[in-house]
Each structure stands twice: as structure tokens, then as C-alpha cells.
Amino acid sequence: MARARQDVPMIRHVDDYSWETRDGNNPGDDIVRWKLLVDADRTPGFGFSLGILEIPPGGVLPPHHHTPQEVYCIYRGTGKLRLGGEVREVKAGTIVFIPQDHVHGIENVGPTPLSLMWIFPTDAWADVEYEYL
Amino acid sequence: MARARQDVPMIRHVDDYSWETRDGNNPGDDIVRWKLLVDADRTPGFGFSLGILEIPPGGVLPPHHHTPQEVYCIYRGTGKLRLGGEVREVKAGTIVFIPQDHVHGIENVGPTPLSLMWIFPTDAWADVEYEYL
Numbered sequence: 001m002a003r004a005r006q007d008v009p010m011i012r013h014v015d016d017y018s019w020e021t022r023d024g025n026n027p028g029d030d031i032v033r034w035k036l037l038v039d040a041d042r043t044p045g046f047g048f049s050l051g052i053l054e055i056p057p058g059g060v061l062p063p064h065h066h067t068p069q070e071v072y073c074i075y076r077g078t079g080k081l082r083l084g085g086e087v088r089e090v091k092a093g094t095i096v097f098i099p100q101d102h103v104h105g106i107e108n109v110g111p112t113p114l115s116l117m118w119i120f121p122t123d124a125w126a127d128v129e130y131e132y133l
Numbered sequence: 134m135a136r137a138r139q140d141v142p143m144i145r146h147v148d149d150y151s152w153e154t155r156d157g158n159n160p161g162d163d164i165v166r167w168k169l170l171v172d173a174d175r176t177p178g179f180g181f182s183l184g185i186l187e188i189p190p191g192g193v194l195p196p197h198h199h200t201p202q203e204v205y206c207i208y209r210g211t212g213k214l215r216l217g218g219e220v221r222e223v224k225a226g227t228i229v230f231i232p233q234d235h236v237h238g239i240e241n242v243g244p245t246p247l248s249l250m251w252i253f254p255t256d257a258w259a260d261v262e263y264e265y266l
Contacts, residue, residue: 007202009216010230011223037228038204044230047202047254048181069140069180071171073250075208083142090144095170097143097177117206119252121180 003123006044012037014052031059040123049127050119055079055108063105064132068120072096072106077114080107103133136256139177145170147185164192173256182260183252188212188241196238197265201253205229205239210247213240236266 017035034053038045055061055077063082072081074094081090082105083098090096090106098104108114120128150168167186171178188194188210196215205214207227214223215238216231223229223239231237241247253261 007232008230009219009232009235010228011214011216011219011221012228013224014226014228037206038230044232045202045204048204048252050204050206050252069178071178071181071183073170073183081144083144086142086144088144091146093147095143095145095147097141097171099140099142099177102142117250119181119183121254 003040005046006040007046008044010038010044012043019054031056032061036125037117039125041126042124046123048119048121049124050117051125052115052117055106055114057108057111057113059114060107061105062132063103064130065101065103066128066130067100068122068128069100069102070098070104071119072098073117073119075115075117077108077112078110079114080109082106136173138179139173140179141177143171143177145176152187164189165194169258170250172258174259175257179256181252181254182257183250184258185248185250188239188247190241190244190246192247193240194238195265196236197263198234198236199261199263200233201255201261202233202235203231203237203261204252205231206250206252208248208250210241210245211243212247213242215239 019033036051039049078091152166169184172182211224
């Protein structure tokens with residue numbers, strides 16, 4: 001993907017980003033919303049990219065996998081995380097390392113939004129190809 | 134640096150990491166403390182690394198630079214950030230992209246600890262060589 005590398009300073013508040021959603025073909029597209037905080041398609045940034053994802057109470061990001069490894073930093077709410085064959089409770093402060101091509105999914109099992117930051121080793125989120133089970 | 138690549142799942146809470154400090158040669162070493170959350174020297178993880186830094190009220194991480202680009206996600210407190218020739222107030226929710234070799238430093242100007250997450254495009258924090266002004 002041809003992008004100009006924007007290696008320039010940025011200082012920006014999370015409230016000044018717009019939420020994004022998608023009426024897409026993938027499960028969960030109509031349920032979750034996200035902001036691309038550092039992402040070569042939206043901002044300065046390269047070598048890694050990150051954003052925040054919000055899942056409403058009862059919402060699910062269905063099991064999926066992708067080639068790049070990923071990290072979740074959960075910062076609000078409580079959820080049930082599937083990671084490979086394991087299912088674990090997670091909450092604000094949980095750090096998750098998801099290996100390459102490893103199946104994962106997350107469900108909000110609490111009364112408040114479940115919010116997490118994701119980090120990919122790609123310039124942009126769009127460089128990650130999701131495969132749902 | 135020879136490390137075995139640990140591409141294995143990890144689920145861990147931030148409270149279960151130990152704070153690290155250093156009586157080092159660099160300015161600020163005795164003031165700040167940090168946790169290496171995803172870092173090839175401590176945990177599974179590669180391709181990028183991240184941790185949290187805490188600066189007490191009145192504390193300073195002095196101006197410095199390094200080859201890799203870096204991101205700060207400030208999640209608690211208020212600070213004064215130097216980024217290149219600019220000085221800006223930052224607070225919980227501020228996202229900062231720091232270009233390669235770009236001088237930056239941060240001072241806690243509030244009454245509570247100033248806490249931020251950093252992300253580097255390196256396998257580990259130890260791969261980043263800091264140069265102080």
C-alpha cells in the first residue's frame with residue numbers, strides 16, 4: 001500500500017478523534033466502534049499502529065485471527081476473552097499478547113462499555129486482514 | 134541482541150507486574166518508575182514493545198532523543214511536554230507521536246502522578262539507546 005511516511009510530531013487528545021463504525025460484512029461490525037489514534041491512514045505514524053475499541057454491554061467481537069501479532073490493553077469494563085482454546089475473564093488493567101494467527105475474540109459481560117487499546121506491528125489497521133471463524 | 138522469539142499467548146494484569154527503577158547514569162533515573170508490559174526481555178512479544186511510566190508530582194523526564202519513533206498515551210495526570218521546539222500542556226487522553234531522533238521530555242506539573250504508556254517499534258525497551266541533551 002503506497003503511503004507517504006509521515007514522520008512528523010503529533011499531539012492530539014483522544015476526545016478530538018471521531019468514532020468510526022462500519023456497516024460491513026464482518027460479524028460485529030455494527031456493534032463495536034473504534035478510533036484510529038496512531039495510524040498511517042489517518043495520522044503521523046509508522047512501524048506500529050494503535051487505536052481504541054469500545055464494545056457495548058452484551059456486545060461481542062467474534063472469534064477471528066490475522067497474521068500479525070496484536071496486544072490488547074483493557075482499560076475499562078469487564079469481558080470474557082477467548083484466546084486460542086482458553087476463555088478468561090479480563091478487566092481494566094489486563095494486558096493480552098495475541099500471537100500470530102492466534103484465534104481470539106472478546107465479549108462484554110459487564111454493565112458498562114468494555115474499552116481496550118489495540119496495538120499492531122503494522123503501519124495501519126487497514127494492513128491487517130481479518131479472518132473470522 | 135539474541136533473544137528467543139516468544140510468540141505465545143499472555144494474559145496478565147498490570148497490578149501483577151513489578152515497578153522497576155534504576156540508580157543509573159541518566160537524568161531522571163532516580164525519579165521515575167516503570168513497568169515493562171510487553172517486552173521481549175520480560176514477556177512474550179516482538180515487533181513492538183510497550184510499558185507504563187509514572188512521574189511523581191514535580192518530577193521530570195529530561196529532554197532526550199533516540200532513533201526509533203515513539204508514542205505516548207497519557208492516561209493520568211497533567212504534564213508539560215517538550216516536543217522538538219514546542220512546549221505543550223498534556224493530560225489524560227493525550228496521544229503523542231514522537232518522530233525518529235526527535236527531542237522530547239515531560240514534566241509533571243500537577244498534584245497527582247503523571248502516568249503514560251509508551252510504545253516503541255522495537256522488540257524491547259533495552260533496544261532503544263537514549264541520548265540526553
